[in-house]
Amino acid sequence: MTNYFHTIDNKIRNMGFGIGLRRKHFGEIFDNNDGIDVLEITSENFMKLGGKEHDILAKAKEHFPLVAHGVSMSIGGPDPLNEEYLQELIKLVKFIETPYFSDHLSYSSAFGVEYHDLIPLPFSKEAVNHVVPRIKQVQDMAGLPFLVENPSYYVEMPGAEMSEIDFLLEIVEKADCGILLDVNNVFVNATNHGYDPKKYIDAIPRERVLQYHIAGHFDEGEFIIDTHGADIIDEVFKLYEYSIRHTGPVTTIIERDFEIPPLDDLIAENKLVRAAGTRALEVEV
Numbered sequence: 701m702t703n704y705f706h707t708i709d710n711k712i713r714n715m716g717f718g719i720g721l722r723r724k725h726f727g728e729i730f731d732n733n734d735g736i737d738v739l740e741i742t743s744e745n746f747m748k749l750g751g752k753e754h755d756i757l758a759k760a761k762e763h764f765p766l767v768a769h770g771v772s773m774s775i776g777g778p779d780p781l782n783e784e785y786l787q788e789l790i791k792l793v794k795f796i797e798t799p800y801f802s803d804h805l806s807y808s809s810a811f812g813v814e815y816h817d818l819i820p821l822p823f824s825k826e827a828v829n830h831v832v833p834r835i836k837q838v839q840d841m842a843g844l845p846f847l848v849e850n851p852s853y854y855v856e857m858p859g860a861e862m863s864e865i866d867f868l869l870e871i872v873e874k875a876d877c878g879i880l881l882d883v884n885n886v887f888v889n890a891t892n893h894g895y896d897p898k899k900y901i902d903a904i905p906r907e908r909v910l911q912y913h914i915a916g917h918f919d920e921g922e923f924i925i926d927t928h929g930a931d932i933i934d935e936v937f938k939l940y941e942y943s944i945r946h947t948g949p950v951t952t953i954i955e956r957d958f959e960i961p962p963l964d965d966l967i968a969e970n971k972l973v974r975a976a977g978t979r980a981l982e983v984e985v
Contacts, residue, residue: 777807820853852926929958
């Protein structure tokens with residue numbers, strides 16, 4: 701099997717700072733993009749290319765590097781991987797000429813039912829052995845590196861035999877894939893489940909992290925919810941800086957899926973993320 705993960709060079713690891721390409725901003729993103737280096741697309745929004753979406757992507761790849769992030773591959777699901785879905789996804793990633801693509805280390809469908817949500821996996825050896833060959837299958841089909849994103853979760857699934865971080869690392873090492881490290885998800889899980897987020901970051905081999913997500917969440921008081929629908933808070937910025945000092949500069953995307961603000965607001969927040977990433981690398985440790 702080809703070691704797709706090891707084909708990533710430093711130029712690809714650090715494409716800069718960017719945002720998600722959202723329909724709300726189609727009409728202005730090409731003329732109003734100060735400080736945006738890279739765009740991320742939600743794969744499912746552009747699959748079965750045609751019409752306006754095709755034209756937008758064709759124009760976008762002339763102006764920006766593009767990366768693709770999916771939400772419904774269901775890499776951890778019990779059903780066989782959807783071949784039709786994968787073929788359409790591969791067409792998309794080839795079209796946008798992305799250097800890698802990603803999805804969540806979770807599942808979103810089972811027994812033919814789409815849940816439209818990300819369901820956590822049990823942190824078990826059985827789950828590791830189930831997911832690893834599926835990741836290898838996806839990488840082989842696409843001929844591109846595949847990244848798994850650490851998901852947020854609110855209850856620990858029955859059958860856990862290891863910690864969240866040990867589960868993630870065993871999968872990426874055995875599958876030889878990369879990590880899309882969502883700093884907000886680390887903060888959310890650490891807060892809700894009572895572990896040290898910095899120790900989580902410290903445990904990750906720096907070369908495995910090929911992209912970051914940074915986002916906002918909603919504080920319910922007793923627990924916090926990963927919404928991608930709010931501004932990034934100071935504590936998440938600080939954890940991001942800590943992470944960048946660990947991994948070095950890595951492509952970073954603001955993930956905003958709900959309550960999407962005007963483009964000018966995202967541009968301003970992107971500048972804050974850039975400042976945090978730059979500041980992190982200036983700090984001696």
